[in-house]
Amino acid sequence: MVVERGRTGGSAAVGAACAALVLATLAAVAGCSGPGVVAAADVSEAEVREAAEALVRAGTSRVSTTVETNSGGTRVTIRGTGVFDYGKRTGRLRVVLPSEATGEGEHRPIVELVTPGALYMRNRGAGVPDGKWVRVDTTTLPDGNLVTGGATDPVSAAELLRGARSVSFLGEERLRGETVRRYRGTVDLAAAARAADRMWREQLASAAEGFSGRAVSFDAYVDERGRLRKVRHRFVFPPSVGTPGDAPGGSDGGRGGEVSVVSTTVLYGFGVPVEVELPEAEDIYTGRIATP
Template sequence: MVVQQHRSGVGVRAVCALAVVGVMAATAGCSGGGGGDDRAMADERGGADSLDVVHRAAAVLAGTVHGTGTGTGTATGAGARSVAGSAEVRTSMETAAGGTRVTIRGRGAYDFRNQVGRLEVALPEDAAGEDRHRPITELLAPGALYMMNRGAGVPADKWVRIDTTTLEDGNLVTGGVTDPMAAAELLRGARQVTYVGRTELAGVAVRHYRGISDIGRAAREASPKSRGALAAAAKGFRTDTVPFDAYLDEQGRLRKVRHRFSFANEGPAVEVVSTTLLYGFGVPVSVRLPDDRDIYTGKIRQRQPGGTRARARTKAGA
């Protein structure tokens, strides 16, 4: 397991307090460590282009390149073109600390060309300090995360806007959902890739790749709209390597990706497993971002590790 750690214990606690809409903070404190290997390699069992196939996954989803297949690197017939651009999305983010395991689930759709999406995020019972919590609506956009039904003193008809380029994790875990484009863009930083083998997802034949991704490299190679948030994550993490499992279909489209993050400080380690599942490619996606008058600018109560409460101020456009 490669460990993600922030540059300071204070930074870790701040992210944990906000992460997954307060759920991570409610489950445990945070703690520290590990490293990674700089070698780039592709397992010959997956074809000589295994590393390239993984690197291209985000571009294939955005439709800026056509999938070239995931086998030998050649493309013929229907496999030479891929229908992507948008997809239906299911997500799960599981945190584990001190023997406590919490899973947050999301469902919606995402437009990879414009990098906007809408998800309904369901918190488990009691995770937010309540028996039941209304699903949180999240709008994802380049550099921004909008949340409705955030709770913590935010009026029910108002949105909270967070500038993801200022978050120490670049919103890789903060909202309880890893932005689907960010999840794919992280694969641009892959520096180790091993071909695991063929399998099926919901009846679709896919190839399974496992590897290590470097957030800094991903930020440098990412599309302009994704670069800011990933660059923030690269600066905010002391060890910016992330283990992943990626499943691509015969057209080179990413069908499933799982990233493993680990936070550590003086308390119990907090493990975070973020999984993104893509299907229904080409689905229409309509996302209208809130007007400034609909964005809450007051104070938000946040749980800190240990159960104490703090108050944070949000700003329109911040």
């Protein structure tokens, strides 16, 4: 048994004009190309890329997730809640699958334990005996488990941002009573995989090969301490990858074309106690998983 606990060059005139615009409003600098704009973009990009390290310093938090899929005109929303320890890269989620995702009536919430390189699922269904866990090697999943498990866990969501490109500052907003800075840009999946924490590198490398494009658009919300408070990623992948909630095994989530997925991860309640207890070997099901 493993128990993990935590609390854990433009001319001078152009440059001057653009610097003035930056001071007036960051939202208006898109039309300028002087050094002031480059500096502002560098600051935005750096803050987004460093969000993963800021979470490690923060220790732990609560998290809520939403994954919305659109395949062949059919929309499905999967929701989850849980807690994570960012120092140990482990967490627990309770994921609720709607009937559209299961093809059944009511489905018990799936309990997921997230660890580096592996996902443990209980109440998986699909022929898995009650009370048994399924262990999935996330480095073998075509999407690196960014959406297949029905959630984008906060560690993966933050690690993705290490590959942030073309970041723009959209202004400040209020989120759960706190001021946050909103950024928009794209993630280069291959670059994210190269820059990721070593425990997440192989997983993100799988994602870089599995999605339809190398770039994933995002909106990220960062608080005054540099902590990621909310992030929304927009994924596009071939139907052969399978739809969220299908792991392991997958299904053809949209034979007529690509599947689009919008995944939103919200972080709050920093400093909450976190305990993740991994299942014993005899509690892990190794038999056949039914697939549609």
